Amino acid sequence: MIAWKDYHLAKSLEDALTALHGEPGPNRLVAGGTDLLLDVQQGRQPPPHTLVDVNAIAEMCALEVRDGKMFVGAALPLNRIIASPLVQHHAHALYQACSLIGGPQVRNVATLGGNVGHALPAADGAIALLGLDAVAHVYDAGGYHRRGMGELYAGPGRSALNADQILVAFSIPMEVGGCSSAFRRVMRPQGVAIAILNMAVWVQADGEVIQDVRIAAGPAGKVPFRAMAAEAVLRGQAWSLAILDEAIAAFLGEARFRTSPHRATFAYRQHLAGVLLRETLSHAWQQARAEG
Secondary structure, three states: OOOOOEEEEOOOHHHHHHHHOOOOOOEEEEOOOOOHHHHHHOOOOOOOOEEEEOOOOHHHHOEEEEOOEEEEEOOOEHHHHHHOHHHHHHOHHHHHHHHHOOOHHHHOOOEHHHHHHOOOOOOHHHHHHHHOOOEEEEEEOOEEEEEEHHHHEEEOOEEOOOOOOEEEEEEEEOOOOOEEEEEEEEOOOOOOOOOOEEEEEEEEEEOOEEEEEEEEEEOOOOOOEEOHHHHHHHOOOEOOHHHHHHHHHHHHHHOOOOOOOOOOOHHHHHHHHHHHHHHHHHHHHHHHHHHO
16 A cells, blocks of 8 residues: 655755655655655554655755865765765764664665664664764755754654755865764664664774763663763863773763663663773774874
């Protein structure tokens, strides 16, 4: 059974916005559709009247350097992100995260914009982007706007973007000498789609000193979580096991884990958090030192 009435292939952002607001509604944007169509099929969203396909909009499928930053279109399939030498070299956490989303068939069609737009607090792509300090490019009737990753979420499964806005792309600072990033996650062996816990770390090394650091994790709150207290402990300090232990303690003090009946208990996530932070940060640090 087809769950929509009409289909429109948009040729530009303006065209997509017009079709999105066309009568009758509701109308929905689609690129990969791996989340949207499943939600409609399982009754979590009402069937749209029109699917507005954005795959023919060049800007939403771009992957290039713009103004010294990596520009990644929101409609770009994950397999193209994974295959990009630019991403592999300059955004290693994003490369690792996208490599773990779904299986090969899913990654052939699923998009980074869909991963973020679904607004889950432990979405792998979203956690990587948060750790990499990405900025979202959003388009609406007023033109282009930029938003930090933390501004895209209103709660678990609730995007802060409204029906009048299109998530176009992400700008990501490129990793240079002395900088690197890493992504790790823990999953149930049965293959439940959402991670028990995942984490992205970006670090800048200056000799033996942690010059700067960003830590993102999920689910550690209602939205993708940035571990500011743990970062403050590490920033400007010489690398040591002692400072790593302090950062773990700070992280556990600020994260808000909960028990999930289908994935893990609060206690298990609390235990995993220290292990995952130690492993992810150590890997990013070693890579940053090698790059430096």
